[in-house]
Amino acid sequence: MLPNIDVRLRNMVKAVQEVIAPAIREDEKLAQEQARLVIGQLGMLQEQWKNAVRYEAGSYRLIRELAETLTEFVETGQVAVLQQALGETAETDQLDIDALNAGICTIGDAIDKVILGDDGKLPLSREAWHAIFDYGEKDALRSRVWFQGNGIDPDRGDLPPLEEVI
Amino acid sequence: MADPWDRKAIDPRQDVILERTLVSRAKGAYRARTGDEIAAMLARYFDHLDYGNPVVSDVRRMSGGASKEQFIFNLAHSGVAEPEKLILRMDPPEGIAQTCRGREAQLQNAMIGTLPVAPVRHVDMDGEIMDQPGSILEFVSGVTEPSDSDAHGVSGMGSRFDDWAPKLAPQFVDAFVKIHAFDWQSADLSLFARPQPGTNEAPLWELNNWAKLWWNALVEPVPIITLCERWLRENMPTCDKVVIVHSDLRIGNFMFEEPSGKFTAILDWELGHLGDFHEDIAWTLMRLFGNWDDDGRFLVSGLLPREEFLAQYQELSGNVVDPKLLHYYEVLNAYKCASMDMGQALRAAEEHTNHQEQVLTWLGSAGGVFLRQITMLLREEI
Numbered sequence: 001m002l003p004n005i006d007v008r009l010r011n012m013v014k015a016v017q018e019v020i021a022p023a024i025r026e027d028e029k030l031a032q033e034q035a036r037l038v039i040g041q042l043g044m045l046q047e048q049w050k051n052a053v054r055y056e057a058g059s060y061r062l063i064r065e066l067a068e069t070l071t072e073f074v075e076t077g078q079v080a081v082l083q084q085a086l087g088e089t090a091e092t093d094q095l096d097i098d099a100l101n102a103g104i105c106t107i108g109d110a111i112d113k114v115i116l117g118d119d120g121k122l123p124l125s126r127e128a129w130h131a132i133f134d135y136g137e138k139d140a141l142r143s144r145v146w147f148q149g150n151g152i153d154p155d156r157g158d159l160p161p162l163e164e165v166i
Numbered sequence: 167m168a169d170p171w172d173r174k175a176i177d178p179r180q181d182v183i184l185e186r187t188l189v190s191r192a193k194g195a196y197r198a199r200t201g202d203e204i205a206a207m208l209a210r211y212f213d214h215l216d217y218g219n220p221v222v223s224d225v226r227r228m229s230g231g232a233s234k235e236q237f238i239f240n241l242a243h244s245g246v247a248e249p250e251k252l253i254l255r256m257d258p259p260e261g262i263a264q265t266c267r268g269r270e271a272q273l274q275n276a277m278i279g280t281l282p283v284a285p286v287r288h289v290d291m292d293g294e295i296m297d298q299p300g301s302i303l304e305f306v307s308g309v310t311e312p313s314d315s316d317a318h319g320v321s322g323m324g325s326r327f328d329d330w331a332p333k334l335a336p337q338f339v340d341a342f343v344k345i346h347a348f349d350w351q352s353a354d355l356s357l358f359a360r361p362q363p364g365t366n367e368a369p370l371w372e373l374n375n376w377a378k379l380w381w382n383a384l385v386e387p388v389p390i391i392t393l394c395e396r397w398l399r400e401n402m403p404t405c406d407k408v409v410i411v412h413s414d415l416r417i418g419n420f421m422f423e424e425p426s427g428k429f430t431a432i433l434d435w436e437l438g439h440l441g442d443f444h445e446d447i448a449w450t451l452m453r454l455f456g457n458w459d460d461d462g463r464f465l466v467s468g469l470l471p472r473e474e475f476l477a478q479y480q481e482l483s484g485n486v487v488d489p490k491l492l493h494y495y496e497v498l499n500a501y502k503c504a505s506m507d508m509g510q511a512l513r514a515a516e517e518h519t520n521h522q523e524q525v526l527t528w529l530g531s532a533g534g535v536f537l538r539q540i541t542m543l544l545r546e547e548i
Contacts, residue, residue: 029229030522037524044531066389101386108387115392119171120399129393129548136390136541143534152532154453154464 009046013039044149051166055146056100058166059139060092063107066135070114073128078114085110141165168370170399175367176374177359177439183264184378190259191517198258198521201225204237208254211295211302215288218244228253232511232529233261233436235521238305253284256300257293258521260514262506262529264379265436267291267301269357273410273438274303276353280344282306282431308421308430325417326457327468333427335469336478338420341432342450343483346409346443358440361408368405368441373398373498380505383513388533391508394501394540397547403494405442412446413437416455417467443485447476448495452503454535493543500539508533 021035048055067082074082089103115132117124142165148156168175176184199207205222212220221242228236235256240249257267268291277283288302311325327334361367377395414437421431449455450467457468466475476487511526520526 027226030227033229034522034524037528040528041524063389105386108389111389112387112392115389115396117396119173120396124396126548129544132389132393133541133545133548136393136537139388139390140534140537140541143537147531147534150528150531152454152529153535154457155535 005049006046009042009049013042013046016042040150044147047149048146051162053095053097053100054166055142056097056104057094058142060094060100060103060107062135062138062142063104063111064089066131067107067111069131070111070128073125073131074114075122078117078122081110081113082107138165167366167404170366170370170402172370173374173377175370176378177371179266179269179357179359180371180375180439181378183266184375184382187260187264188382191513191519193259195518196259196520198235201227201237204254205239207296208239208241211288211290212241212243214295217241221249223249232525233263233265233520234258251305252287253303253305254300255303256296256298258298258514258519260510260517260519262511262514262526263437264510266357267299267436270436270438271301272353272355272357273435276350276355276410277345277348277432277435280348281341282429283435284431284433306421306431308423310418310421310433313424325468327417328459330422330427331459331465331469334420334422334429337422337427337429338415338467338469339475339478339482341415341420341429342412342443342446342479345412345415346446346483346485348410350408350410350440355440361405361440363406363408364404366402366404368408369398369402369445369494369498372439372441372445373402373501376498376502376505380509383505383509385509385512385516388504388508388537390537390540391501391504394497394504394544397544398494398498398501401494401547403442403491407443408440409443411439411441411443413439413449415446416450416452417457417469418455442491442495443483444487444491444495445498447479447487448492449499451475451496452499453539454503454532493546497540497543500536500543504533504536504540507536 016035016038021032024031024035064086067086071079071082085107089106092103093099115124144153144156145159145162145165148159205225208222208225209220212222223240223242225237225239228238235258237254239252239254241252242249255267268289271286271289274283274286278285284303284306286301286303290296290300293299312327312330315326315328359371361371380391412432412435414434415432419433420429421433422429451472455467456465459465463471466472479485480487507530512530514520515523515526515530
């Protein structure tokens with residue numbers, strides 16, 4: 001495509017840095033902060049956009065795997081809830097980021113129901129807890145790697161490359 | 167003991183705020199008001215309060231904070247020879263947290279004489295005159311991060327204190343000690359429900375507040391957050407001693423003067439409530455609010471190592487930190503942060519109901535840090 005997305009993002013950063021930010025009055029603190037955040041967000045988008053669909057597809061696969069695993073450790077009625085969500089999302093287009101997100105939400109809603117177990121009336125086995133921990137560790141790591149450009153994570157120096165977790 | 171799954175057990179005023187959030191959200195996108203609009207609103211407000219000949223000038227937006235709109239302005243009126251410098255702190259329809267300006271004002275004013283705080287002069291907690299809930303505070307000078315530092319954070323996170331830490335750390339610990347020793351029963355805290363000591367009311371009300379915020383805001387399900395809620399309900403402790411909990415005393419929420427380093431104000435009392443002191447201690451220990459020094463030590467709120475912080479707090483307060491309770495509140499606080507960052511903040515950003523949605527999505531992108539923390543803390547238990 002001409003012009004390509006990287007060029008346009010870089011142009012936007014340059015425009016904010018060299019034209020917009022210097023034009024903001026010294027006493028306009030909020031506007032200054034917003035300009036800095038625009039530069040920061042565009043910087044993160046530059047790093048992310050080429051892998052965004054792959055990242056969301058990875059999130060979809062992970063939550064789907066968790067739902068499948070949980071079917072082995074929960075009661076019959078809860079298995080049905082999970083299987084219905086898995087069935088509804090089985091044909092999700094892996095190249096459509098909105099469809100992937102919708103699939104994540106459908107499966108996630110079913111998992112939430114299982115975890116809450118009718119507000120604690122249904123037990124949650126130790127195996128189920130640990131399956132969710134395993135998922136949670138992977139999910140948290142992926143999220144921290146994906147958003148490390150925000151500079152907030154105090155342990156970002158220990159993070160692996162994106163390719164290892166995507 | 168209350169049923170830990172009773173979701174209706176919640177501080178009544180806080181519940182009003184959460185219900186009001188849904189009404190505000192339904193009204194659609196929010197456009198931040200201009201300085202001229204704010205000046206006109208303030209003139210109307212001070213006129214309503216019977217200030218003689220009020221004239222509002224030099225209205226300027228302030229940065230900082232992740233949820234409230236803040237403006238600095240001058241107010242001239244017949245009662246003063248020189249214009250007064252004041253702060254307007256106002257609620258957009260939605261922010262990272264949904265809180266009550268009236269409760270905040272009660273806590274802040276109760277602390278006058280105990281800790282440095284900005285006195286709250288007026289409150290319109292339901293926006294009856296201002297059209298949005300807001301409060302008027304007296305101006306206090308100071309900085310939240312050293313002005314000679316290159317490290318600037320969002321809402322304080324990412325700031326560094328370096329050589330300032332020895333001056334600031336003792337005052338930081340002292341603030342916790344004074345808050346937790348405060349005789350709140352004699353103060354006007356009429357907007358706060360009072361949990362009974364020896365029951366689970368304090369943690370239950372707090373959990374229900376954040377769980378309701380999460381479920382009302384839900385953008386995308388996050389299994390570990392739901393699992394965390396279950397654990398918090400199934401392991402809920404009692405609170406034997408009820409104290410004021412600031413709830414957000416950390417890097418970015420205290421102001422000091424340069425070059426002395428003397429504290430000029432403890433900021434952001436909006437999350438304050440009555441509860442267990444462990445909740446405050448656990449909050450400030452959160453990894454997101456700390457950073458590493460050049461010697462490789464992780465510093466609580468960028469000021470001092472965890473063990474030093476805990477030792478000094480216990481020595482000065484006489485309160486004994488119970489590791490089991492501290493752990494519970496570390497989990498609850500990680501849950502709160504996740505509920506704010508990955509729920510309420512992102513919902514407000516999606517609905518365009520805030521004045522600085524970029525800050526909300528920026529903070530929301532830190533959600534993975536809390537998910538990691540929750541998983542690590544809970545794995546120790548199961």
